[in-house]
Amino acid sequence: MDMPEENPFQDTLRFERRAPECTVVIFGANGDLTKRKLVPALYRLAYERRLSSGFAVLGISRTGLSDDAFREKMRDSVQRYLEDAPFDDGVWSAFAQGLFYLSGDVSDGELYRRLAARLEAIDESRHTGGNALFYLSTQPSQYASAAAGLGAAGLSRGSGWRRLVVEKPFGHDLASARELSDQLHQHFGESEVYRIDHYLGKETVQNILAFRFGNGIFEPLWNRRYVNHVQITAAESIGVEGRGAYYQEAGSLRDMIQNHLLQVMATVAMEPSATFRPTSVRDERSKLLRSIRILKPEEVLENAVAGQYGPARIGGQDVPGFRQEAGVDPEAQTDTFAAVTFFVDNWRWAGVPFYLRSGKRLPKRVTEIAIQFNEAPLAIFNGGGSEIVPNLLILRIQPEEGISLKFVSKRPGAGMKLRPVSMDFNYGSSFGERSPSAYETLLLDAIVGDATLYTRQDMVEASWAAVEPILHVWRETRFDFPNYAGGSWGPAAADAMLARRGHVWRKP
Ligand code: BG6
Numbered sequence: 433m434d435m436p437e438e439n440p441f442q443d444t445l446r447f448e449r450r451a452p453e454c455t456v457v458i459f460g461a462n463g464d465l466t467k468r469k470l471v472p473a474l475y476r477l478a479y480e481r482r483l484s485s486g487f488a489v490l491g492i493s494r495t496g497l498s499d500d501a502f503r504e505k506m507r508d509s510v511q512r513y514l515e516d517a518p519f520d521d522g523v524w525s526a527f528a529q530g531l532f533y534l535s536g537d538v539s540d541g542e543l544y545r546r547l548a549a550r551l552e553a554i555d556e557s558r559h560t561g562g563n564a565l566f567y568l569s570t571q572p573s574q575y576a577s578a579a580a581g582l583g584a585a586g587l588s589r590g591s592g593w594r595r596l597v598v599e600k601p602f603g604h605d606l607a608s609a610r611e612l613s614d615q616l617h618q619h620f621g622e623s624e625v626y627r628i629d630h631y632l633g634k635e636t637v638q639n640i641l642a643f644r645f646g647n648g649i650f651e652p653l654w655n656r657r658y659v660n661h662v663q664i665t666a667a668e669s670i671g672v673e674g675r676g677a678y679y680q681e682a683g684s685l686r687d688m689i690q691n692h693l694l695q696v697m698a699t700v701a702m703e704p705s706a707t708f709r710p711t712s713v714r715d716e717r718s719k720l721l722r723s724i725r726i727l728k729p730e731e732v733l734e735n736a737v738a739g740q741y742g743p744a745r746i747g748g749q750d751v752p753g754f755r756q757e758a759g760v761d762p763e764a765q766t767d768t769f770a771a772v773t774f775f776v777d778n779w780r781w782a783g784v785p786f787y788l789r790s791g792k793r794l795p796k797r798v799t800e801i802a803i804q805f806n807e808a809p810l811a812i813f814n815g816g817g818s819e820i821v822p823n824l825l826i827l828r829i830q831p832e833e834g835i836s837l838k839f840v841s842k843r844p845g846a847g848m849k850l851r852p853v854s855m856d857f858n859y860g861s862s863f864g865e866r867s868p869s870a871y872e873t874l875l876l877d878a879i880v881g882d883a884t885l886y887t888r889q890d891m892v893e894a895s896w897a898a899v900e901p902i903l904h905v906w907r908e909t910r911f912d913f914p915n916y917a918g919g920s921w922g923p924a925a926a927d928a929m930l931a932r933r934g935h936v937w938r939k940p
Contacts, residue, residue, distance in 0.1 A: 451477065451879040453486025454563035454592070455554050457547070459538055459578050460570040461491025461502070465599065467509035470569065473871035475510045476517055478527040482876060486559040488530040490550060494537055502533035516866055530558060538570055539577045544585035551587070562592030565878055572601055576615035583619030597626040597878050600691050601682065602887070605903060606896040613889045626878045627887040631692035632699070633870030633877075636829040636859070638885070640699045640801075641713075643827070643835065650825075651704065653805070654780075660822060661785045661935055662700065663802040664693055666829075667794040671741070671751065671918070672768070676759035684770040685738075685899055685906075688790035694721060694895040695887065696829070697786055700801055701776055710884040714891070721894035725775040732905035734932070739769030739923040741793040742914030751793070753914050765911055768792045771926040772902065773933075785933060789926060793918040798940045799829035813840075818850035824938075833867070834858040 456474065458466055477483050491502055507528065511519050534550050536543030555562055566582060568575050575598060582588050582596075596616065603609030616625055631637055644651060653659070666688055672679040679687065695717070702716040727735055742753040755762045769791030776786065805823040813820060824838040835857045840850045859867065877885055915923040921939065930937055 449482060449876055449880065451483050451487065451876055452563065453484040453559060453561040454565055454879055455488040455490055455551060455558070455560045456565045456567060456875070456879070457490045457492065457551070458567045458569055459492050459574070460568070461533065462493035462495050462497075463569055465569045466491065467506070468513045469869070469871045470567065470875070471506045472510050472513045472515075473869055473875050475524065475527055476514065476868070476872050477876055479517070479520060479523045483527075486561060488532060488554045488558045488560055490532045490534060490547075490554060492534050492536060492538075492543070492547070494535060496535045497533050499531065499533050503528045503531050506531060515869065538574045538581065541581060541584060544581040544587060547582075548585050548587055551590075560592075562590050563594075564590060564592070565595045565597060567597040569599055572599075572612075575612060579616045579619045588619040588624075593624075593881065594620070595624050595626055595878060595881070596620045597628060599628055601686065602627055602691075602892045603896065604681070604686065606893060606900050609889075609892050609896050613892070622889060623883070625889070626883060627889075627892065628874055629691050629695050629885075629887045630870040630874065631829075632695055632885040632887070633872075633874040634829060635867040635873075636827065636833045637696060637699060638873075640696075640827060641705075644700075645704055656781055656784050658805050659781075659784055660804045660806045661787065661933070662697075663787045663804070663938055664696055664700070664789070664800075665802075665938070665940060666693055666790040666799040667796060667921075667940070668790075668792050669794060669797050669919075671793045672754065672757050672760070674758065676754075676757040679768075680760050680764050680766050683738075683767040684790050684792070685736075685767055685772070685902060689770055689772060689788055690895050690899045691887070693788045693790060694724075694898065695891070696801065697774070697788060698891070700803075700827075701781060701786070703780070708884070710882060713884050714886075714888050718888060718891045718894060720776065720778075721891050721898070723776050723778045723781075724894070724898045725777045726897060727901045729901055729905055732902050733909070735773040735929065736902040736906070737769075737771045737923060737925045737929050738767035738906055738909075738911055739771075739791060739916045739926065740764070740766060740911070740913035741768050741791075741916055741918045744793075744918030744920075746919040751918050753918065754792075755914065765906075765913065767906065767911075769794075769916060769922045769926070771922065771929060772899075773929060774898065785935070787930060787935070787937070789922065789937070791916075791922050794921060795919055796940075797831065800938075800940050801827040801829065802938050802940075803827075804935075813848055813850050816847060816849060818848070819852060820850055821852050826938075826940075832858070833860070 568578055588594050603612050698717040698720040702720040705712045705716045740754050754768050771789035774786045803825040807822045826836045828834045837855045838852050841853045843849045
């Protein structure tokens with residue numbers, strides 16, 4: 433693996449976040465991600481005046497479209513999917529002049545010759561400095577041929593910089609992740625490959641680093657002496673929403689835990705980084721992921737619980753079970769819920785359980801990290817109707833982004849009666865500003881050349897290594913699915929997993 437680029441002069445760009453000139457080439461320009469996330473995020477960057485005048489987007493997909501038709505389509509998408517931000521006709525017109533389209537098949541070598549000519553023409557008219565960011569938003573099975581096509585046409589090198597952004601999944605297990613990486617590395621160096629994990633781009637996930645390392649009082653408590661256990665929950669109330677065929681093969685462990693939640697866990701648990709440079713931060717994240725204890729096959733079923741939702745009546749409506757969703761095998765053994773107990777084998781965290789869970793069709797959409805501290809060493813207030821609970825720090829990732837610290841307090845009145853109270857910080861009311869979407873942050877980072885929030889291959893491999901024993905054992909297990917009703921907090925076995933250590937899941 434080559435060393436990531438580390439140019440100290442980039443710091444100005446990194447902290448001020450202004451994009452240098454370039455063309456963003458989107459493979460899969462007709463897909464959902466392009467219209468829902470990528471183009472709205474780029475438009476929003478234009479609105480914020482963060483893009484250079486030498487900026488262009490070239491969309492590629494099989495459908496035949498003119499530049500103008502592509503612009504019209506994108507205009508509709510931006511108006512439809514731009515969350516909590518205004519649409520401005522003037523900004524759009526200027527932005528749309530830099531939108532171009534090319535039709536072609538990713539696996540066809542001829543596409544890349546036309547792409548080369550198109551990039552040159554765009555460079556001449558828009559002065560993009562020969563810089564290009566290739567964004568793979570296609571089926572994962574096409575990643576390798578796109579990289580190979582770019583390489584063979586000489587497009588992975590150019591007069592400016594070249595970078596490749598790849599969407600998850602990065603393989604479906606450790607071996608396929610390595611294979612994909614080898615295929616990409618034949619044409620792009622590791623420092624040029626930007627693997628997106630959109631959770632790392634969320635403001636509240638970035639704020640974990642600010643909270644831990646911008647303050648002096650929390651870090652001394654952030655270890656096995658004071659922390660009893662950590663719960664990381666990513667719950668969704670929706671089902672698989674038309675993605676049944678993909679999801680059936682993936683399942684919750686692959687779809688959410690292997691990537692998003694392990695990255696969040698790494699951010700919560702990593703050692704302080706010596707600097708805020710990409711290599712330093714990523715090294716710490718990677719070290720943490722590599723310290724996760726790998727479960728032995730016989731430990732898997734006690735420490736990893738699979739669930740699948742059944743039919744239910746929610747809010748007065750009948751909703752199908754997973755096996756009744758379109759494109760799903762009626763006998764599917766897919767996990768739509770997964771809960772795992774991980775341990776980190778290092779001095780800071782030895783013996784502290786990290787409980788991770790994620791699921792579809794749970795009671796609500798909420799992502800949070802709950803850090804439960806040890807109880808006070810001596811219980812002197814236990815008599816007389818006090819309700820004493822251990823201190824709890826909750827980092828609310830979404831929605832209602834914020835941080836709460838729970839502690840006990842004396843109730844007003846005679847006697848010493850205690851009950852839990854909460855000290856709250858809310859993003860909305862404290863800053864009163866709109867937060868950029870994860871894709872705005874991550875796209876700008878990639879254009880600027882800041883890989884801090886991107887996943888490196890060693891992290892991808894470490895997180896596959898952590899879930900692989902679970903995948904193996906689950907593949908050999910015949911689950912009695914469905915085992916939770918839609919709209920509930922998952923299977924009873926997930927509660928039993930925590931109960932074995934005397935713990936209880938929070939109901940966020
Ligand atoms: C994606 C998963 O990576 O993340 C989806 O493939 C999931 O299944 C989504 O719904 C959740 O993202 P967010 O940002 O809505 O929490």
